[in-house]
Each structure stands twice: as C-alpha cells, then as structure tokens.
Amino acid sequence: MHVLKRRNFLKRGLQMAALPAISPIFHYESPQKTSQNLKLSLNAYSFNAALSSGSLQLEDLFDYCAKEGFAAVDLTAYYIPDYPEVPSDELLFGIKKNAHHRGLHISGTGVRNNFTLGDTDLRKREIALVKQWVVAAAKLGAPVLRVFAGPRLKAGENWEEKAALVIAACKECAGFAAQHGVIVAMQNHNEFVQSAEQVNYIMDGVNEEWFGLVLDIGSYSQHDPYDEISKNIQHAVNWQLKENVNHFGTQKPVDLKRLMAVIRESDYQGYLPIETLGPGDPFEKVSTFLAQVRGALG
Template sequence: MKYMVALCLLSSGLFAQNVKQSGSAVKTSLNAYSFNKNITVSKTMTLSQMLDFAAEQNFDAIDITAYFFPGYPKVPSDEVINNVKRRAFELGLDISGTGVKNDFANPDPAVRAADVKLVKEWIDVAVKLGAPVIRVFAGPVPKGYENKWDEVAKYMVESLKECAEYGKQRGVLVGVQNHGDFLKTADETIKIVKMVNSEWFGVIVDTGYFITKDPYIDIEKIMPYAVNLQVKESPFGPRSPIKTDLPRLLKIINKSGYRGYLPIETLEIKGEPRPVPDIPYDPFVLVPAFLKDLKAAIHNEYQAQN
C-alpha cells in the first residue's frame, strides 16, 4: 500500500514540486565555526578532535566549514577527506554540510569567476564527504554600490546560477546565507532565490543575522526556502544580550515543514565581552549549554504534537 501511495505522489508531481511535510523531526549539528579560534588561531584543537567533541556531546551531525581543512582554500587530498569521513562514521556523526568564503557581490568579474571556481571545487569535496549542502555568501555591499541593490543582484545571480547548476550535476544543494551583508532581510534573500530559480538552490537560514526589528518574522518568511540553518545564541547578533527564544524558533521551524539539521554556532566577539551569556568565550562550556537548551526545545515542540 505504501508503495502505491509513493507511486501516486511521484506521478502527481508532489516530490518534484519540493513540497515540504509538516510534523517532521529535526537533527542537531555542530557548526565548526564555534571552534574557529581553537582550530585556526591557537591551534589547540584539530578537526578530528572537534569530531570527537561533537560525538561526546551527542550531536547528530557536524557542519565542517571548508576553512577548517588544512591548506584552505586549496582542496584537501582524498586521503584527508576520506579520513574525516571515516572518523565521522565511526563516531556516528552525519556530515550535515560545508561552506566556503566567497564574494559574489564584488563588481570585478574576475573575482566572482575565481569564487565560482572555488565553490565548484568544494562542491566536489562535499560529494566526497557525503555532505548534502554547501554554504555560500552573497558578500558585502561594494563601496559605491550602496544604492544599487538591483544592479549588484543581477550579476550576483549569474554566479549563483552557475554554482547551483554545478551543484545539480554533482548532487549537492547550494545555499546562500543571510549574513547581514548584501542580504539583510528575508525579502531580499527570497528575491535572490527566485532570481536563481533552481531546485538545487536555497537558503542557509542564519537566525542571528536578519537586520530587522523582528527577526522572527523574517525567519518564518524564509523557512520555506531553507536547505540548512545556523542557529545563533541571539536573533539580534552576538553583541545583543537578548537570547534566542528557542521554543518560538522551533514552532516556526516545525510549522514550515523543514526536515533536516539544526547546526548551532556560538561566536566570539574579538576584543569585546560577550553579552549572551556574560562570560568569557569558551566553546567547551557554551556549546554544550546551548545544545542542551536546543534539545529541550526540540523535544517539547515535537513531543507536543504526538
């Protein structure tokens, strides 16, 4: 019977239309950027050790940003990739995604072309890792283009289209992150998604980087386009003392029908005290505490509907 239902859904085009189902479970993931200083600055932690930490804390997955592979932006060897993949498997961790540094808002076509090449190279890495999604940035608003949003969007979209098409060929979704740069609101981000117009392109929803009065409104508006998330400690950025209302956030996510990972990312503010919570930045303390709160919100939201 289930087989017949599946055939009916396929024949009706439901799957092809990317219709999301409500009442779906979600999984936790650790975004590697939480340990940026430990891995890239003080070098007191290796990528393998971060995987161990994620497993010890009972994360479901790890989101391995590309710049935590030694030698970035150079593509790592197959041996390095395979060792990371094997270690994650041994620890019971999925690899929920990866991401690169790029600037598609740059008015220089040569810069954008180089970044398209970079994204394609790391899409190939994502395939080898088994990561379903790669995160890209829009980029900062170029100097002199502050009032030329549509002009920048037009050439940016051409780069994003090329990345999405390559992602389609390789079986990796491309997600653009709202990062408080060129993309500050849900409406701006949705406009870009519609211009790209690809089932292989969506949004990495950054819950802490909508530059609006009520980010929850933007989060709810953008969730139908989500291919992954970055759950932050505050919806108003790392300098805000206002904590993310996780029960409210989970209701929005559940209502949207999103199925997938909820990577958490804690942030250090260089040279400044942290308002959320008001303690020195220590991911070994902050990440487990944030994960505990997120898991409680997930349990309460999805348990309530059963």
C-alpha cells in the same frame, strides 16, 4: 519553478530512491504531515579560534560531538588543511571516515566567497572556488555547500545591480552542483543580504532545484527576526541556530520556544546546526546551548 515545488522535488527524489525497482512508473502522493525529522548538528565555527590555531584537531572536535550526542557536524571548509585549495582525496575521505567512526554525518560545509565583485575575472575565480568545493563536498558526503553573497554595499553602489551578479553566479554554481548531488545554499549573513525581502529576491532570481538557504537566525537586523525567519523558512536547506538574534540592531537571547514554533509550523525536515559565538569556553558554551535547544525541541 516555485520554491515549494523545488523542495517537494528534492523530497520526492529521496523517497523514490528508496523504493524497490519493480516498475518504471511511480505514483507519488504527498504524505500527511506528521512529526518532523529534526536532528541537531554542530557548526564547527563555534570552535573557530581553537581550530584556526591548531590547538583543537578535527578528530578532537568529532570526539566532542559524539560525546555530546550530536547527529552531525557542519564542517566549514576553513578548517580543512590547505584551504582554500581543495586537499587530496585521501585527506577528504579520511575526514569522512573519522566522522563516520564516531557516528557522525557531515551535514554541510562552506566556503568564503564574494559574488558581488565587479571585475569579471575576479568573480569567475570566486565561482571556480565554489565549484571546486562542490566536488569536495560530494567527496565528504556533505549534502549542502554554504556560500555567501558578498560584503555590504559601498557608497554609490546599487543593490539590484550587484544582486544580478549574485543571482547569475548562484545559478551557475547550482547548475554545476546538481551534477554532483550537492545543494548550494546562500547564507543570509547581514552583509550584502540583510532582510527576508532581499533573501526572497535572490531566491526567486536563482530559481534552481539545487539552490537553497542556510537560514542564519542571528542575521536579520532590520525587522522582527522571527517574522523574517517565517518569510524565508520555505527556502531553508540548513540552518545556523545562534544564542542571540539581532533585534533591530540589538543582540537579544534567542526565544527558542518562539523559534521552534516557527519551525514546527513549517515543513522543514533535516539538520539544525547550532553555533555559539563570542567570549567564553566554547566547550561550555556549546554544551549549555545544546541543552537549551534540546529542551525547546522537546
């Protein structure tokens, strides 16, 4: 099914679910495009060092997000105790409750995986990992589970052959995720996937209702990043808004005005998670970038 139809299917399902159960027959008409429902989230990877060392606890991160007025947090699974093992329901539900008490949704979570592995058994383990965290994401209330395709090609490897493995794995995971109400979303991470053309190749190959893209604005290195974003935005179900874009291999500050114009011209609705990287105090970096993004959003 064409990706636009896939997005309309998801939107239509949410809207129909909100209607009173008067009749089993519904008539749906696409609404006139009005202002977009865009909300800001924080990608927890912005605090990677502090969360990984334990100097910052999830509750402290939630407190910070609430203070700064974020609508949600994108909680990468690395920071949940016992990762890559899925923790107890008690722990997952506790995280969900703690976020809720601070007025936060969990806009997504994500795992570290590799679907390009040539060894069938090893690749099955990666698929099993994703499926386990699909279930965990559902328990957290996270609508999106971020996955990777895999690392960059090694010498002598064929991209299309590896892409076939990625597509098959993503199809299987998306089919499983549909049973749990979670969208599996591949991030374009400038590793195996480096261009908008490659993103579209995999998206068209998977072609599943419950599969989408975590659109990483900082990971297009081969062409103009804003043109690349425009070519992929129809697949986006979540984002990583970064301070810099990769402009033909050179890091340049993101032109937020231009980026927001691209987003406004699309039909994207939902969360825009921001992520800051590099040296410096993450609290200061996030607060500064958040103010810039809010200004650009108007």
